[in-house]
Amino acid sequence: MPEGDxxxxxATNLDAALAGAVLTRCDIRVPGFATVDLTGETVExxxxxxxxxxxxxxxxxxxxxxxxxxxxxxxxxxxxWKRPEYQARAILExxxxxxxxxDLGMLDIVPRDSEDSVVGYLxxxxxxPDWDPDAALANLLADPGRAVGLALLDQRVMAGLxxxxxxxxxxxxxxxxxxxxxxxxxxxxxxxxxxxxIQANKDRAERTTxxxxxxxxxxxxxxxxxxxxRCGTRIEEGELGDSELQLRVTxxxxxxxx
Numbered sequence: 001m002p003e004g005d006x007x008x009x010x011a012t013n014l015d016a017a018l019a020g021a022v023l024t025r026c027d028i029r030v031p032g033f034a035t036v037d038l039t040g041e042t043v044e045x046x047x048x049x050x051x052x053x054x055x056x057x058x059x060x061x062x063x064x065x066x067x068x069x070x071x072x073x074x075x076x077x078x079x080x081w082k083r084p085e086y087q088a089r090a091i092l093e094x095x096x097x098x099x100x101x102x103d104l105g106m107l108d109i110v111p112r113d114s115e116d117s118v119v120g121y122l123x124x125x126x127x128x129p130d131w132d133p134d135a136a137l138a139n140l141l142a143d144p145g146r147a148v149g150l151a152l153l154d155q156r157v158m159a160g161l162x163x164x165x166x167x168x169x170x171x172x173x174x175x176x177x178x179x180x181x182x183x184x185x186x187x188x189x190x191x192x193x194x195x196x197x198i199q200a201n202k203d204r205a206e207r208t209t210x211x212x213x214x215x216x217x218x219x220x221x222x223x224x225x226x227x228x229x230r231c232g233t234r235i236e237e238g239e240l241g242d243s244e245l246q247l248r249v250t251x252x253x254x255x256x257x258x
Contacts, residue, residue: 002066004050004160005202008127010072011048014055017074017097018043023057025093030107036060043094048127049119050159055092060109062090063118067105074099126160126198136191140181148184149177149240149250152194161194167221167251168209169194176257177240177250220251228253 002010026038041058048054053072055062064070070089075081075098083102090101101107108118123139124132136158140151151157152166161169170177172193175184184190201207208217210229219229224237233255241247 002051002070003162003165003198003207004048004125004127005198005204005207007051007053007066007160008048008202009205010066011046011053013074014053014072014099015046018055018092018094018099019045021094021096023092023094025091027088027091028062028107028109029089029091030104033107033109036109038092043092048125050122050125050128050155051162052119052122052159054115054119056112059112061112061115063106063108063110063115064090064101064104065106067103069103070101070105071103072099072101122155122159123157124159126158126195127202128159131195133188133191133195137188140187140191144182145180146242147178147240148175148181148187148190150242150245151181152190153245153248158191158194160198163248163250164207164218164221165194165197165209168219169197171220171251171253171257172209174257176252179258220253222251224251228256231255 022040022042023038028034028036038057044056046055051065053064073082077098081100087102088100089104089107092099110117124130124136139157149166149170152161152169169190173190181187197209206213206217210216210219216229220235223235226235228235233253235251236254237249237251239247240250
């Protein structure tokens with residue numbers, strides 16, 4: 001699933017191409033909004049909110065979430081698309097660009113003054129102007145019995161982290177993802193590290209948590225069965241979830257994380 005830094009880059013690129021332009025075509029291909037036509041409206045801005053993307057056009061906002069398979073592409077008129085047209089859920093054209101949302105896991109159109117109805121539940125955005133580490137820490141500590149690996153994925157705690165960052169932050173802080181939040185020493189450092197990692201990667205096409213853009217770019221994520229780069233212990237893989245978050249794969253070093 002794309003994480004907050006991926007959505008941030010997508011929003012930045014879309015905003016650079018579309019902001020200030022008038023739509024010459026609007027084709028929404030999802031039930032409930034198929035009759036919406038924003039042709040003739042001006043795109044004011046495209047902004048990220050955690051893992052969500054908000055396209056402010058005229059009096060409404062197109063809200064999308066990429067989920068597992070979604071992506072937004074920009075094309076020049078007449079150029080060949082990189083994905084088949086039947087996967088397109090939204091097509092927005094201006095005089096210069098064609099923006100296509102493929103396999104969007106979520107797509108809504110709401111009045112501009114009702115954006116909170118789709119993103120108001122989110123915690124402070126790690127890449128947004130509302131970032132508030134104290135509020136994020138308070139959210140994290142609100143349920144001290146919850147596994148820290150679940151709390152870090154909960155977008156109500158702070159918006160933007162996904163499975164990669166969850167695994168890497170826990171490793172770098174030496175914490176098993178199953179450890180209860182209330183037993184984590186210096187939980188504020190989890191918040192600070194999450195912020196620093198995602199900020200460092202927001203403008204990179206390739207994410208790294210090791211500091212290297214060549215070779216090994218992660219410490220534990222996707223490295224099950226391989227030796228830990230710090231201690232040589234075999235990296236473990238498992239699933240973690242609860243009634244609020246679906247089971248997701250996670251990785252850890254049983255020696256470096258306690």
